Amino acid sequence: MSETKKSGIDYWKQIVVVMSLGWVAIWIYRTVLTPIYPEIQASLDNVSNAEIGAIASFYFFAYCSMQIPCGILVDKFGQKIMLMAGFTLFIIGTLCIAKANGLAMIYTGSLMAGGGCASFFSSAYSLSSANVPQARRALANAIINSGSAIGMGIGLIGSSILVKNMSMAWQNVLYIVAAILVIMLCVFTLIIRGKAKSDSAQAEKQTQ
Numbered sequence: 001m002s003e004t005k006k007s008g009i010d011y012w013k014q015i016v017v018v019m020s021l022g023w024v025a026i027w028i029y030r031t032v033l034t035p036i037y038p039e040i041q042a043s044l045d046n047v048s049n050a051e052i053g054a055i056a057s058f059y060f061f062a063y064c065s066m067q068i069p070c071g072i073l074v075d076k077f078g079q080k081i082m083l084m085a086g087f088t089l090f091i092i093g094t095l096c097i098a099k100a101n102g103l104a105m106i107y108t109g110s111l112m113a114g115g116g117c118a119s120f121f122s123s124a125y126s127l128s129s130a131n132v133p134q135a136r137r138a139l140a141n142a143i144i145n146s147g148s149a150i151g152m153g154i155g156l157i158g159s160s161i162l163v164k165n166m167s168m169a170w171q172n173v174l175y176i177v178a179a180i181l182v183i184m185l186c187v188f189t190l191i192i193r194g195k196a197k198s199d200s201a202q203a204e205k206q207t208q
Contacts, residue, residue, distance in 0.1 A: 011193070012131040016140045018191050019124040020147035022083075025184045026117050027151025028158070029094060029177050030059070035160040039170045044103060051103055058107045062114030071122040078195025079123040080188065086119025087185045091178055098174035127192070 033040065033055065041052050074082045093112030100106045124144060132140040162168040162176075 012133065014191050015127050015131050016143050018187055019128060019144045021187065022120055022124060022184060023144065023147030024151035025180050026120060027148050028155040028180060029113065031152050031155030032159040032173055032177055035156055036163045036170045036173065039163055047103060055106055055110050058110035059114040062111045063118050066115045066118035067121060070119045074122045074126060079127050080192040080194050082119040083123050083188045083192060084185060086116045087181055087188065090116030091181045091185065094174055094178045094181060098171045098178065
């Protein structure tokens with residue numbers, strides 16, 4: 001694999017940072033709603049706890065269901081296209097939740113967000129395995145995975161402070177998350193390289 005540098009930094013190092021930030025963004029979304037479920041429940045005329053709990057269930061149902069299909073699509077179209085498509089769907093789903101006036105729209109947004117996130121797992125680890133030098137892969141994977149814990153902390157603490165302490169509308173928290181996702185989409189577009197035809201041809205030869 002070529003070790004050419006882009007903007008003075010090795011490409012594999014950029015991959016590690018970008019994938020870690022991707023997990024940060026995903027986990028911010030995953031945890032940002034948890035502390036503010038009571039506020040969401042109150043805004044929906046006090047729907048049941050089970051109905052509120054189903055918001056996360058819809059997300060993870062779509063996330064788990066789309067893992068294998070997304071892996072197949074990543075192999076076919078490349079990580080960049082799938083990351084861009086997945087995060088676009090993720091953004092739309094997040095905005096659906098922010099603008100929702102009922103549970104049905106929130107559930108729909110959760111399904112879209114989960115389906116969009118599913119493209120990240122296979123893309124992140126195929127990018128790291130293809131570009132990170134063998135001697136640095138353990139450290140690289142540790143850094144990439146650390147994004148999950150960072151995002152979890154930001155999501156839980158951030159939403160609690162903004163909504164419970166500063167009385168921000170819970171919908172505005174989702175708009176902030178959507179803005180973070182838009183930034184990550186731009187980062188993917190600028191940093192991640194497209195799938196080269198030579199890579200596709202080589203992969204086809206190896207499977208024959």
